[in-house]
Amino acid sequence: xxxxxxxxxxxxxxxxxxxxxxxxxxxxxxxxxxxxxxxxxxxxxxxxxxxxxxxxxxxxxxxxxxxxxxxxxxxxxxxxxxxxxxxxxxxxxxxxxxxxxxxxxxxxxxxxxxxxxxxxxxxxxxxxxxxxxxxxxxxxxxxxxxxxxxxxxxxxxxxxxxxxxxxxxxxxxxxxxxxxxxxxxxxxxxxxxxxxxxxxxxxxxxxxxxxxxxxxxxxxxxxxxxxxxxxxxxxxxxxxxxxxxxxxxxxxxxxxxxxxxxxxxxxxxxxxxxxxxxxxxxxxxxxxxxxxxxxxxxxxxxxxxxxxxxxxxxxxxxxxxxxxxxxxxxxxxxxxxxxxxxxxxxxxxxxxxxxxxxxxxxxxxxxxxxxxxxxxxxxxxxxxxxxxxxxxxxxxxxxxxxxxxxxxxxxxxxxxxxxxxxxxxxxx
Amino acid sequence: xxxxxxxxxxxxxxxxxxxxxxxxxxxxxxxxxxxxxxxxxxxxxxxxxxxxxxxxxxxxxxxxxxxxxxxxxxxxxxxxxxxxxxxxxxxxxxxxxxxxxxxxxxxxxxxxxxxxxxxxxxxxxxxxxxxxxxxxxxxxxxxxxxxxxxxxxxxxxxxxxxxxxxxxxxxxxxxxxxxxxxxxxxxxxxxxxxxxxxxxxxxxxxxxxxxxxxxxxxxxxxxxxxxxxxxxxxxxxxxxxxxxxxxxxxxxxxxxxxxxxxxxxxxxxxxxxxxxxxxxxxxxxxxxxxxxxxxxxxxxxxxxxxxxxxxxxxxxxxxxxxxxxxxxxxxxxxxxxxxxxxxxxxxxxxxxxxxxxxxxxxxxxxxxxxxxxxxxxxxxxxxxxxxxxxxxxxxxxxxxxxxxxxxxxxxxxxxxxxxxxxxxxxxxxxxxxxxxxxxxxxxxxxxxxxxxxxxxxxx
Numbered sequence: 040x041x042x043x044x045x046x047x048x049x050x051x052x053x054x055x056x057x058x059x060x061x062x063x064x065x066x067x068x069x070x071x072x073x074x075x076x077x078x079x080x081x082x083x084x085x086x087x088x089x090x091x092x093x094x095x096x097x098x099x100x101x102x103x104x105x106x107x108x109x110x111x112x113x114x115x116x117x118x119x120x121x122x123x124x125x126x127x128x129x130x131x132x133x134x135x136x137x138x139x140x141x142x143x144x145x146x147x148x149x150x151x152x153x154x155x156x157x158x159x160x161x162x163x164x165x166x167x168x169x170x171x172x173x174x175x176x177x178x179x180x181x182x183x184x185x186x187x188x189x190x191x192x193x194x195x196x197x198x199x200x201x202x203x204x205x206x207x208x209x210x211x212x213x214x215x216x217x218x219x220x221x222x223x224x225x226x227x228x229x230x231x232x233x234x235x236x237x238x239x240x241x242x243x244x245x246x247x248x249x250x251x252x253x254x255x256x257x258x259x260x261x262x263x264x265x266x267x268x269x270x271x272x273x274x275x276x277x278x279x280x281x282x283x284x285x286x287x288x289x290x291x292x293x294x295x296x297x298x299x300x301x302x303x304x305x306x307x308x309x310x311x312x313x314x315x316x317x318x319x320x321x322x323x324x325x326x327x328x329x330x331x332x333x334x335x336x337x338x339x340x341x342x343x344x345x346x347x348x349x350x351x352x353x354x355x356x357x358x359x360x361x362x363x364x365x366x367x368x369x370x371x372x373x374x375x376x377x378x379x380x381x382x383x384x385x386x387x388x389x390x391x392x393x394x395x396x397x398x399x400x401x402x403x404x405x406x407x408x409x410x411x412x413x414x415x416x417x418x419x420x421x422x423x424x425x426x427x428x429x430x431x432x433x434x435x436x437x438x439x440x441x442x443x444x445x446x447x448x449x450x451x452x453x454x455x456x457x458x459x460x461x462x463x464x465x466x467x
Numbered sequence: 468x469x470x471x472x473x474x475x476x477x478x479x480x481x482x483x484x485x486x487x488x489x490x491x492x493x494x495x496x497x498x499x500x501x502x503x504x505x506x507x508x509x510x511x512x513x514x515x516x517x518x519x520x521x522x523x524x525x526x527x528x529x530x531x532x533x534x535x536x537x538x539x540x541x542x543x544x545x546x547x548x549x550x551x552x553x554x555x556x557x558x559x560x561x562x563x564x565x566x567x568x569x570x571x572x573x574x575x576x577x578x579x580x581x582x583x584x585x586x587x588x589x590x591x592x593x594x595x596x597x598x599x600x601x602x603x604x605x606x607x608x609x610x611x612x613x614x615x616x617x618x619x620x621x622x623x624x625x626x627x628x629x630x631x632x633x634x635x636x637x638x639x640x641x642x643x644x645x646x647x648x649x650x651x652x653x654x655x656x657x658x659x660x661x662x663x664x665x666x667x668x669x670x671x672x673x674x675x676x677x678x679x680x681x682x683x684x685x686x687x688x689x690x691x692x693x694x695x696x697x698x699x700x701x702x703x704x705x706x707x708x709x710x711x712x713x714x715x716x717x718x719x720x721x722x723x724x725x726x727x728x729x730x731x732x733x734x735x736x737x738x739x740x741x742x743x744x745x746x747x748x749x750x751x752x753x754x755x756x757x758x759x760x761x762x763x764x765x766x767x768x769x770x771x772x773x774x775x776x777x778x779x780x781x782x783x784x785x786x787x788x789x790x791x792x793x794x795x796x797x798x799x800x801x802x803x804x805x806x807x808x809x810x811x812x813x814x815x816x817x818x819x820x821x822x823x824x825x826x827x828x829x830x831x832x833x834x835x836x837x838x839x840x841x842x843x844x845x846x847x848x849x850x851x852x853x854x855x856x857x858x859x860x861x862x863x864x865x866x867x868x869x870x871x872x873x874x875x876x877x878x879x880x881x882x883x884x885x886x887x888x889x890x891x892x893x894x895x896x897x898x899x900x901x902x903x904x905x906x907x908x909x910x911x912x913x914x915x916x917x918x919x920x921x922x923x924x925x926x
Contacts, residue, residue, distance in 0.1 A: 324502060332502065338490040339497040340505055355504045374487045381483040385476035392472050419479055426486040 046103040055111030059099055062119035063092050069126035069348055076349025080133040087140035091125060098147035102457065106154045110460035112390030113453035114150055116383055120438035121146065121446065123380065127367050128441045130349055131360045135441055142443040146450030153451040157458020164402045167218025171251040174211040177204050178258035185262070203444035205259070205267045210448055212255065213413055216275065217405035219248055220282035224401070228283035248275070256299070265303060265310055266424075266432025270417050272296040277412045282405060317430035330357045334425060337363070337370040345373030360441035362433055365425040380439070381422060388415040394460040407459045410452045499554060507551040509567050510535065516566040516589030518546055518558055521624075521814055524598040527559070527636075529589075537636045541605035541629050542596065544656035545758070545812060548636035553643050557656075558592060558813065559636075561757055565590045565816040591817040595624035600896075603922030604629045607915040613882075613902040614657035614791040617919050620799035620888065620897045622829040623808030626923050628792075630657040659760045662788040663901055666873030666908065667723040668884045669783035671797055671843060673732055674720050676744035679839040682735040685717040685846065695726040697733050697778040702726040720846045721853065723870060725782040732781020738772045741765070741781065747834040748807065749796050756792070757812045763789040784874060794886050795899035801847065802867075802888035802897050805840035806831040847888070856885070858914030864891035864924050868916060870908035880904040885912035889920040896923035 046052075070088050073080060095118050102114060121143045129136035156163070163170075181204045186194045194201040223244050252275050259268050276292020279285075303310035312327050320328030320335070333356040340351055353359055353367035360367075369377040391411020395404045414437045421436045423429040435445040490497075499506060509515075511533035518527040520542075527546050529535045537546060547557015555563065568589040604615040604627040617627040634646050634653040646654055655661065677683045691704035693711045704711055707722045719727035732741060745751070745765055754760045766776060766786040779785035792810065800807035809830040815823045835843075847867030851859045856870055871884025883905030888897040898916045905911040 329502070332500070333504075335490060335494075336497055336500055336503045336505065338487070339494055342491050352504050352508060369487065369491070374484070374491050377487055378480065378484050381480050385480055388472060388476055415476075422483055426483065426490065428482065428486055 045107045049103060049107035051108055051111055052099070052103045055102070055115050056099060058111060058115035059095055059118055062115065062122040063095060065119070066091055066122045066126055069123075070129075072348040073126065073130055076347070078130055078349035078354070080129050080136060084129065084133055084136055087125065087129070087136055090140050091122070091143060094144040094147045098151050101151040102154060105151060106158065106457055106460075109154065109457045110390060110394055113387065113394075113456040113460075116387045116390065117146070117150065117438050117450055117453040120380070120383060121450075123368065123376075124364065124436075124439035124441070126348065127353075127364055127371070127439070128360045130371070131354050131364075131367055132441070135360060138443070139441050139446075142446045143450075145443075146446045149447050149451040150454035150457070153454020153456075154458040155454075157455035160403055160406055160455070160459055161400075163214050163406065164218050164221065167215050167222075168247070170211040170218075171215040171247070174208045174215065174251070175254050175258065177208055177211070178255060178262070180204075182258060182262055200443075203442065205262075205264055206444040206448040208255065208267075209413060210452065212251070212271070212274075213406070213409045213452065215251055216248075216278050217402060217409045219251075220278060220405045221400075221402035223248075224282035224405070227279070227288075228285055260299075260303070260307070263307070263309055264433075265313065265430075266420065266434035268299060269296060269432060270413070270420055270434065272299065273416045273420070274409075274413050277416060278405070278409055281408050281412065313430045313432075317427065320427075330363070331427065331431060333357065334359075334363045334366040335427060337366045338426070341370040341373045341377070343374045345369070345371050345376060347371060361435060362421075362431065362440075363425055364436050364440045365422050368439075369425075381418075384415055384418040384422075384437075387411060391415075391456055394456060398459060403459050407456055410456045414449060414452065509563075510549050510551055512567060512589065514568065514588045516568065516591045516817070518562075518566070519591055519593045520596050520598040520601070521594060522598055523593075526594070526596075535637060539598070539601070540633045540635055541601055542594075543633045543636050544630045544658065545594065545596065545628055546636060548639050550639045550643065553639055553647075556654075557758060558594070562592045562813060562816065565592055588819075590819065591821065591823075593814045593817070593823055595619075595622075595626065595812055595814045596628065597626045597923070600627040600919060600922045601629065603627070604915070604919045605631075607918035608900070608902070611902050611905060612651065612657075613900070613905065614661055615898065615900050615915060615919060616658050616791045616795040617896055617898045617923055618795050618799050618808070618810060619923075620803040620808060620895050623799070623811045623831075624814070624829075625810055625812045626896060627919060628656075628658045628812070630655070630661070656758065657901075658791045659756070659758050661790060661901070662761050662763070663791075663882055663884075663903075664784055664787050664873040664875065665789045665794060666783045666871030666882065666884050667725075668794055668797075668869050668871035668886045668899075668908070669787060669789070670720055670723060670728055670781075671801065671847070671869050671886065672745055672748060672750075673728055673736070673741065673781045673783075674846070675748075675801070675835055675839055675843050676741050677731050677736050678842055679744065679836050680736065680740045682740075683716050683731060685715060685720075685842055687716045688713050689716050689719055689727050689730075691719075691724060691726050695730050697729055698775050700775055700778070702729045702778065702782075717846050717849070720869075721849050721855065723782075728782040729778035733774045733778040736777075736781070738777055741777070744835070748800060749793055749834075750789070754792065754796070754810065756810050760792060761790050763793040783871060791899045791901050794884070794901075795897055798869075798886040798888050798897040798899060800834050801840050801843045802890070802895055803831070803840070804837045805833055805835035807834045808832075844888070851887075856909035856913035858917040859887070862889065862917060862921060864889050864920075866890075866917075866920060868913060870913065872906070872908045875904065880906050883908045883911035885909070885916045887913070887916040887920060889924050891924040894924055896920055898923075 125139055128139045181195055195204050226244050256268050272292050276289035279288030304314055316327045320331040337353045348371050351370040353370045356363045388411050391407055395407035398404045417437050421434055424431040435442045437449045513529050513531050513533050515529040517525055526539055526542050527537050547559040549555040549559040566589050600617055608615050608629055608631055612631055615629040632651050632653040690713045694701045694703050702725050704726045706724050750763045753762055776785050817823055844867055847869055850868050851866050866889035868887035873882040883902040885900045885908050898919050900912040900915045902911050
């Protein structure tokens with residue numbers, strides 16, 4: 040079968056198209072609802088809807104050519120969540136809606152690029168230590184030259200555009216962790232070797248991981264990015280478990296996370312404030328607890344089916360488009376939609392792990408599950424923070440929150456995932 | 468591994484749904500929370516429904532700018548207020564669903580509302596209050612502290628409810644602290660929450676109890692030799708024209724002889740039967756009413772049921788504390804042949820097309836045997852017909868009443884009470900009036916009741 044026929048006839052891509060049409064329909068209907076509400080965005084802004092439709096369909100067409108038999112799930116889920124995000128971001132702050140639409144468009148381009156990269160993921164494996172070194176260097180540069188926003192120094196000014204370097208570091212660390220686990224998982228998954236009463240510790244085998252993650256975490260602590268530290272630790276624990284099947288790693292990660300939290304509480308004022316605010320936001324209701332309390336009020340106001348788009352007051356939450364977008368969804372679309380969004384992340388995790396299972400080689404399996412686990416954990420941490428199940432971390436809800444770096448990077452990761460799945464099916 | 472990830476996913480969604488359920492369903496108290504902008508939005512919603520009198524007079528309405536204006540300070544305690552800082556009270560609170568347009572009527576409408584999310588448009592609420600009766604009551608009471616309640620005894624509709632001193636609900640935002648700290652308690656609805664000794668108006672309850680349990684009849688001759696001593700405490704036989712002597716029981720009621728009631732209560736009736744009757748009339752429990760009410764009590768909680776206390780309770784002192792609304796209901800039950808209506812102050816809520824539904828049937832409860840109620844009513848009419856009270860003569864319709872001059876226990880003047888009813892061409896009204904430290908009920912409170920009855924019954 041030649042390429043053109045495969046691209047046009049691909050039943051998997053037809054399924055993807057169906058899912059994309061559903062997502063785009065949500066944007067069209069949601070935009071209509073917004074326009075009918077008191078929170079109507081400016082009329083000129085409506086062009087973001089056709090912009091989204093055109094770029095998404097273009098991205099889909101590229102995927103038909105590049106990866107006709109790849110799993111439809113990563114891209115469709117990304118587009119669906121980004122669609123929900125575009126509507127809710129436009130509702131919360133119309134002034135950034137155009138920027139968000141542009142970032143989604145760029146994200147779609149990077150998803151296609153990611154699919155090309157993902158097809159040849161073996162190339163990434165060779166760069167695993169380069170990736171780790173690059174991550175540390177990037178953190179160093181951010182620490183020295185970065186701009187501070189909201190008390191955390193996470194942004195680099197690249198040609199007038201602020202880039203959140205931690206998002207790029209995520210990709211680098213995903214590559215490193217996948218590569219490292221592909222090398223070492225077999226060793227790490229057996230109990231310690233004993234030879235002539237001497238116990239051969241596996242600690243030496245863990246040293247690369249400890250250096251890369253420990254270095255990143257130390258640097259992130261200095262940059263005051265507590266959310267990324269939490270995600271990294273949970274991610275490392277989860278991936279070590281997936282790679283080795285041994286529960287001691289996630290347990291160890293949880294212990295380290297608790298220790299880090301305790302240390303942070305003692306050593307850093309801002310960590311202490313975060314945790315105190317989480318435990319009792321009403322202690323300083325008009326100060327540090329204000330954001331958390333406003334988020335809770337918004338969630339309460341939603342009820343089962345929500346107030347309706349544009350009919351609630353989620354805009355009263357400070358930094359809602361970035362930090363509390365889930366609370367905003369909860370208020371205006373209700374428990375039903377919020378639980379749906381949570382389910383879609385589970386679907387992403389499921390789809391990613393399926394791609395991993397179907398993958399013929401260890402590195403591909405590790406890379407696919409790393410991406411799925413990273414995005415799922417990030418969503419879980421931010422959703423837990425929004426619902427006051429955990430302290431707030433100031434990280435973005437993947438694909439949904441306003442924020443260019445995060446959107447683009449997550450779409451790129453979804454693209455890689457798509458590419459990996461294509462390679463698996465082509466080799467069957 | 469996939470199974471474990473699946474389990475983790477399911478657990479995650481379950482936890483999220485549980486947390487959402489907790490915040491969105493179980494924590495509805497947050498809707499009124501401090502610094503919640505939705506409270507202010509609700510207050511400043513220009514489409515918030517109006518509150519209307521029964522005759523259509525507008526009592527409260529919202530301006531296009533979002534502010535809310537109140538047109539009649541005399542209904543302030545009924546209407547209540549809604550304020551982002553001080554919360555909400557009165558009809559503004561109890562009917563907030565309709566007023567803010569958020570509680571559609573009926574399952575079908577509620578279901579449709581889920582699919583048709585137009586911004587909520589408030590619906591009007593209509594009260595039973597008749598603005599003519601309300602104005603007459605407010606004018607008659609004037610600036611004196613106290614309360615007036617007027618009820619249609621056949622339906623339970625509150626025709627007027629006045630509490631003085633009053634306040635402007637619209638001024639809460641600027642004047643809230645001063646109103647809260649004012650020693651004269653302008654925010655207190657004296658009609659529903661003012662607890663006063665009822666004085667001799669309570670003899671109506673004692674008489675009804677004694678008659679229904681047949682310990683006495685109106686024509687039974689009672690004797691009062693100057694004073695009657697109950698376990699060492701002397702009670703005076705004053706009030707009857709001849710001072711001491713023998714006369715029918717009805718005269719003891721009409722002239723309000725404390726000693727006779729003390730004797731009947733302590734020596735013939737007993738606590739059980741008096742409590743039985745009083746409880747049926749609504750004492751010792753919160754009234755089934757739109758607005759919250761204070762509980763009218765025969766005696767302080769835990770106080771021993773002694774004969775001495777019973778003697779003074781029987782003529783309306785002791786530890787009795789009652790609300791004006793409760794006494795208006797006693798008058799209603801007597802006027803209505805022993806059937807007490809459930810008091811009602813909201814006639815209806817407009818539906819989404821601004822139409823008011825048909826009024827519900829009144830709910831009447833038999834609390835006294837008809838012959839007992841009619842006998843008491845006849846005695847109350849004699850209080851009026853013998854010309855013993857001011858302002859009730861030549862009303863142009865038949866009326867009855869009972870005075871009360873309640874000792875306050877402090878050095879101030881007695882509280883002036885009057886409960887009354889009247890009927891004309893099948894129309895009925897019952898009234899309770901209290902003027903705090905006003906003096907004698909028959910002189911101070913009765914003319915107010917007369918003015919209210921006239922406004923309610925005369926065209």
